[in-house]
Structure formats: structure tokens, C-alpha cells
Amino acid sequence: MDALKQISNSCLKQDAPEIAIGDTVKVHVRIQEGEKSRIQVFEGTVIAKKHGGISETFTVRRVAHGCGIERVFPLHSPVVDKVELVRHGKVRRAKLYYLRGRVGKAAKIKEQL
Numbered sequence: 001m002d003a004l005k006q007i008s009n010s011c012l013k014q015d016a017p018e019i020a021i022g023d024t025v026k027v028h029v030r031i032q033e034g035e036k037s038r039i040q041v042f043e044g045t046v047i048a049k050k051h052g053g054i055s056e057t058f059t060v061r062r063v064a065h066g067c068g069i070e071r072v073f074p075l076h077s078p079v080v081d082k083v084e085l086v087r088h089g090k091v092r093r094a095k096l097y098y099l100r101g102r103v104g105k106a107a108k109i110k111e112q113l
Contacts, residue, residue: 008054013076019046019058021096022089022109027060027073028081039081042071045089045109047096061099063107068100088112 019025026043044062047070051057056075061068073080089109099107 011054011076016075017083017085019049019083019085020088021046021049021094022091022112024086024089024109025060026084026086027071028084029073030079030081043086044069044071045096045099047099048094061096 017025023046024044025046026041029040029042031038031040042060042062044060046058047061048059049056050059054076057072058075059070059072061070063069088111090112091109096109099109
């Protein structure tokens with residue numbers, strides 16, 4: 001059991017970002033296309049965080065062309081290059097799934113100052 005803990009601790013990112021629910025973030029994702037790789041930026045609101053340790057994930061939601069898009073990112077994955085914090089959101093819930101049913105200004109989150 002100790003060996004498993006050591007392996008998982010060595011795979012954790014040391015510079016993992018401190019993101020919270022309701023934050024607006026830019027996630028820089030490394031995309032592999034054949035032999036080339038490029039960075040793609042996905043910007044949206046963090047609506048959920050799950051698990052912990054090596055398997056920690058966070059869900060980011062954005063609305064593009066009137067269609068809601070959600071992506072789940074593993075926090076410690078080598079595919080996630082970096083996570084930039086754009087703004088802090090002021091929320092009182094652990095999961096913001098209710099935003100899926102909201103449209104326009106009703107889907108906005110107040111900024112925490």
C-alpha cells in the first residue's frame with residue numbers, strides 16, 4: 001500500500017492550480033494531431049470538482065453559438081498544460097449543475113472581490 005501511495009504522489013503535479021467552484025478559467029490542453037502537437041485553450045466556468053489525489057477532475061462549462069459545452073479535465077494529466085484563473089466566482093454550492101437550465105444573464109455568476 002505504501003508503494004502505491006509513493007507512485008501516486010510522484011505523479012501528482014507540484015504546481016497544481018488552486019481552482020474553486022464558480023471560477024472562470026482558461027484550460028490549456030495539448031492536442032496531438034499525427035506527429036504535431038498544439039495547445040488549445042478552453043475557457044469556461046468550473047461547475048464541479050470530483051474525487052481527490054491522483055484522480056481529481058474538474059468540469060468546465062461554456063456556451064458557444066447557443067450550445068452548452070462541458071469538458072471534464074483530469075487535474076494531474078500531462079495533457080492539461082496549464083490552468084489560468086480569469087476570475088473568482090461567488091457561489092454557495094459545491095456543484096453548479098443548475099446552470100445547465102439557465103440562459104443568458106440568469107446563467108451569470110457574481111464575481112468575488
